[in-house]
Amino acid sequence: MDHSIIRQFNFPAIIRYGANVVKELPSYLKQNHLDKALIVSDPVVSSLPFFKAIVSDLQSNGIAVEVFNDIHKNPVKSDVYKGVDLWDATQRNVMIGIGGGAALDVARAMVLRVNHREDLFKYDDLIGGDIYVTNEVPFFITIPTTSGTGSEVGRSAIIADDETHQKKILFSPKLLAKIVFADPMLTMDLPAAVTAATGMDALTHNMEAFIAKNDHPICEGIALEGMRLIALSLEKAVHQPDLSARGNMLLASMMGAIAFQKGLGVVHSLAHPLSSLLDTHHGLANAVNLPYGMRFNISGSEDKFRRMARALELKEETGDAVVKYLFELNTKVNIPHRLKEIGVGDEHIETLADLAFADFAHPNNPKPVSREDFKQLYLQAL
Numbered sequence: 001m002d003h004s005i006i007r008q009f010n011f012p013a014i015i016r017y018g019a020n021v022v023k024e025l026p027s028y029l030k031q032n033h034l035d036k037a038l039i040v041s042d043p044v045v046s047s048l049p050f051f052k053a054i055v056s057d058l059q060s061n062g063i064a065v066e067v068f069n070d071i072h073k074n075p076v077k078s079d080v081y082k083g084v085d086l087w088d089a090t091q092r093n094v095m096i097g098i099g100g101g102a103a104l105d106v107a108r109a110m111v112l113r114v115n116h117r118e119d120l121f122k123y124d125d126l127i128g129g130d131i132y133v134t135n136e137v138p139f140f141i142t143i144p145t146t147s148g149t150g151s152e153v154g155r156s157a158i159i160a161d162d163e164t165h166q167k168k169i170l171f172s173p174k175l176l177a178k179i180v181f182a183d184p185m186l187t188m189d190l191p192a193a194v195t196a197a198t199g200m201d202a203l204t205h206n207m208e209a210f211i212a213k214n215d216h217p218i219c220e221g222i223a224l225e226g227m228r229l230i231a232l233s234l235e236k237a238v239h240q241p242d243l244s245a246r247g248n249m250l251l252a253s254m255m256g257a258i259a260f261q262k263g264l265g266v267v268h269s270l271a272h273p274l275s276s277l278l279d280t281h282h283g284l285a286n287a288v289n290l291p292y293g294m295r296f297n298i299s300g301s302e303d304k305f306r307r308m309a310r311a312l313e314l315k316e317e318t319g320d321a322v323v324k325y326l327f328e329l330n331t332k333v334n335i336p337h338r339l340k341e342i343g344v345g346d347e348h349i350e351t352l353a354d355l356a357f358a359d360f361a362h363p364n365n366p367k368p369v370s371r372e373d374f375k376q377l378y379l380q381a382l
């Protein structure tokens with residue numbers, strides 16, 4: 001790292017963490033004179049008992065609640081517009097995202113749109129749109145219910161175009177939540193398959209951030225500890241969940257998201273087109289591609305792989321051992337090794353390679369990735 005270059009290191013919002021911390025929400029709102037909440041969630045989460053308990057707890061404390069849950073699995077622009085229509089019609093003063101990455105991303109995009117009414121994709125970070133995020137934004141609170149994306153501590157929202165399904169990134173430091181209530185009790189009943197896929201997404205964030213080419217030693221330290229917690233807890237969280245395993249996964253997912261401000265890499269670029277083309281869950285798409293993408297990255301990053309092997313507490317401290325571990329972990333948490341098993345066919349490969357090469361994540365990969373590399377990686381994983 002070149003210490004003569006001046007850099008800026010940013011760290012996230014206040015995080016209130018621990019079992020049942022969500023019970024602090026009503027008093028927090030009252031202290032901040034926020035009495036008209038719009039909760040943004042998804043159709044599944046908003047039907048769960050813990051969600052209903054949060055709503056009735058708020059109502060019994062005199063806080064008016066509206067719920068918006070009409071969102072897609074991979075959220076699109078019209079979801080955001082519909083949600084903001086409800087915000088306008090009901091005159092709210094606080095936005096609360098409760099859910100996985102999909103709901104939290106929609107909530108964050110709505111936070112942006114409330115006072116920025118140009119076309120949503122004018123603010124796309126990839127075309128420099130973040131400079132137009134200049135107005136005030138509403139008070140924003142996040143409450144994660146999965147342990148994967150870490151979107152609760154993030155400053156960006158990934159929203160797709162309704163027609164093309166191309167994913168855009170809305171980014172601004174203003175989109176950081178004022179406070180996160182990270183309560184592992186809300187993740188206790190997460191189904192095994194979602195736990196596995198979201199947990200592998202968190203592992204992918206920590207690993208890709210650790211080896212990403214930008215300099216950020218603070219993020220690298222966080223990423224190594226994030227990997228260690230996942231190695232310790234993912235299998236248990238999937239098969240015999242308890243508070244300790246669930247809590248470690250929730251912390252590790254936030255650590256992954258904090259770490260990936262350093263950058264992501266080839267695995268996320270392999271994964272994104274699967275979601276846009278085939279509607280594959282983001283975590284599952286990463287999980288299947290992770291061992292192949294990491295194998296691609298070993299040469300030139302041997303020392304980083306040795307340090308990852310150490311964090312994962314592997315006997316052999318090599319890149320090959322890390323890749324073998326990832327295949328075995330996928331087996332243990334019932335994630336397939338082959339893209340064919342998640343609906344990818346030979347006919348998709350060329351389009352996937354085009355989309356992956358155009359994706360925003362791989363420029364920070366430790367080594368360059370060509371379109372042909374993407375094609376070969378998909379073929380290896382097929």
Ligand SMILES: NC(=O)c1ccc[n+]([C@@H]2O[C@H](COP(=O)([O-])OP(=O)(O)OC[C@H]3O[C@@H](n4cnc5c(N)ncnc54)[C@H](O)[C@@H]3O)[C@@H](O)[C@H]2O)c1
Pocket residue numbers: 042043044045048073074075099100101102103105145146147148149150151154156157158186187188189190191194198201257282283
């Ligand atoms: N903002 C970011 O930095 C960032 C990073 C990576 C991914 N993402 C986005 O996040 C999304 C994926 O998020 P995710 O992996 O959390 O999945 P998700 O939000 O789609 O949730 C997965 C499933 O689990 C259900 N669920 C959530 N919490 C539950 C609970 N406690 N109990 C039972 N079921 C529950 C949901 O209803 C959904 O069906 C994608 O849209 C992706 O693009 C955002």
Ligand SMILES: [Fe+2]
Pocket residue numbers: 149201204205268282286
């Ligand atoms: Fe991710």
